[in-house]
Amino acid sequence: xxxxxxxxxxxxxxxRGVFACNREDFKTMVSALETGGVKPxxxxxxAFTELKEAYQYMMDGKHFGKVCVSL
Numbered sequence: 001x002x003x004x005x006x007x008x009x010x011x012x013x014x015x016r017g018v019f020a021c022n023r024e025d026f027k028t029m030v031s032a033l034e035t036g037g038v039k040p041x042x043x044x045x046x047a048f049t050e051l052k053e054a055y056q057y058m059m060d061g062k063h064f065g066k067v068c069v070s071l
Contacts (some may be wrong), residue, residue, distance in 0.1 A: 006032065023064055038058045040065065041064065041065030041066060042065055043063040043067055044057065044068070045067075045069070046068070047070055048071055050069075054069050
């Protein structure tokens with residue numbers, strides 16, 4: 001099994017997060033996600049080998065919702 005943290009640590013990857021709320025709001029959001037109360041909109045999923053295409057898809061503004069890359 002791939003250790004994602006180790007892969008990121010030993011690569012030239014940039015990982016960015018987005019701060020969107022406080023801890024209590026985050027806990028409420030996670031609870032809603034776990035119970036199925038909120039579902040993200042996934043526009044398109046790309047294979048890891050299509051990473052450049054996924055990035056270009058986002059840069060072109062073609063997406064509505066999340067653009068995912070499967071590992």
